[in-house]
Amino acid sequence: MGKILSSAHVHTTFCDGKTPAGEMASKAYEMGFVSLGFTSHAAQTFDPGYCIEPLREKDYIKEILDIKNEYKGRMAVYLGIERDLYSCSDPSDYEYFIASVHYFEKPDGTYVGIDADSLELQKYVNEYCGGDGLEMAKRYFSLVRDYVIETKPAIIGHFDLVRYNNTKLKLYDEDSAIYRNMALESLRAMAETNALLEVNTGGIGRGYMTSPYPAVFLLKEWKAWGGEVIVNSDCHNASLLDAGYKQAEEILLSLGYDHAVRLSSDPEKGMWERFCLK
Ligand SMILES: [Zn+2]
Numbered sequence: 043m044g045k046i047l048s049s050a051h052v053h054t055t056f057c058d059g060k061t062p063a064g065e066m067a068s069k070a071y072e073m074g075f076v077s078l079g080f081t082s083h084a085a086q087t088f089d090p091g092y093c094i095e096p097l098r099e100k101d102y103i104k105e106i107l108d109i110k111n112e113y114k115g116r117m118a119v120y121l122g123i124e125r126d127l128y129s130c131s132d133p134s135d136y137e138y139f140i141a142s143v144h145y146f147e148k149p150d151g152t153y154v155g156i157d158a159d160s161l162e163l164q165k166y167v168n169e170y171c172g173g174d175g176l177e178m179a180k181r182y183f184s185l186v187r188d189y190v191i192e193t194k195p196a197i198i199g200h201f202d203l204v205r206y207n208n209t210k211l212k213l214y215d216e217d218s219a220i221y222r223n224m225a226l227e228s229l230r231a232m233a234e235t236n237a238l239l240e241v242n243t244g245g246i247g248r249g250y251m252t253s254p255y256p257a258v259f260l261l262k263e264w265k266a267w268g269g270e271v272i273v274n275s276d277c278h279n280a281s282l283l284d285a286g287y288k289q290a291e292e293i294l295l296s297l298g299y300d301h302a303v304r305l306s307s308d309p310e311k312g313m314w315e316r317f318c319l320k
């Protein structure tokens with residue numbers, strides 16, 4: 043068992059997760075987690091199978107608060123959401139939120155998923171980005187930057203999510219200077235918000251990524267700028283609560299990070315705590 047013992051990014055059957063919230067908490071407790079943050083996909087007016095139904099938002103809040111009470115003094119539980127840029131929910135109803143961009147809005151008001159069907163994304167690139175994958179990536183990083191600067195979330199979710207479909211579509215070279223610079227510029231602009239940069243291992247757990255988001259070159263610069271990181275499993279299934287954590291720890295240690303941040307094990311001392319990675 044590693045040192046992280048927490049995830050501030052988990053999904054349940056309130057959105058597109060496979061495990062009910064109560065079961066997720068009991069598994070985390072059994073694994074020795076010191077804290078757990080629920081972050082269903084916040085309500086939105088489109089793609090309903092993916093997010094909390096707007097009419098169930100109150101039920102979600104109540105259930106997570108009940109679980110928080112149930113585990114009081116044993117494991118610190120927090121009420122959060124993963125809030126997409128195009129969500130209609132109010133983040134102030136939650137203890138914290140993760141800012142994520144999962145869609146592009148098309149001129150006709152419909153949306154295309156960034157980490158969804160690759161053919162749909164390819165169509166978007168062809169029709170709206172002149173077939174230029176780098177233009178799509180630039181648009182994505184600008185959306186994340188503006189969203190984070192405007193809303194000041196606790197956590198920047200899976201910062202380079204565009205990698206998800208690039209592994210299939212090969213829209214641009216992830217090692218090219220032009221791609222790296224656009225990602226770095228966006229990240230640099232967000233550093234002043236003091237948001238935590240998420241090291242997201244969800245893709246490793248689900249078997250479609252071989253490394254966490256974000257890429258190593260981004261984590262390296264983030265550290266040089268004095269940024270803080272949080273490791274999250276973004277799990278949709280309780281069996282993956284700490285999937286990929288060992289790899290994330292190794293990457294962070296190799297870059298010279300000696301600590302990371304997690305949801306506090308003692309809510310009376312604050313919402314977040316640093317812990318030693320060594
Ligand atoms: Zn997400």
Ligand SMILES: [Zn+2]
Pocket residue numbers: 051053124276
């Ligand atoms: Zn998520």
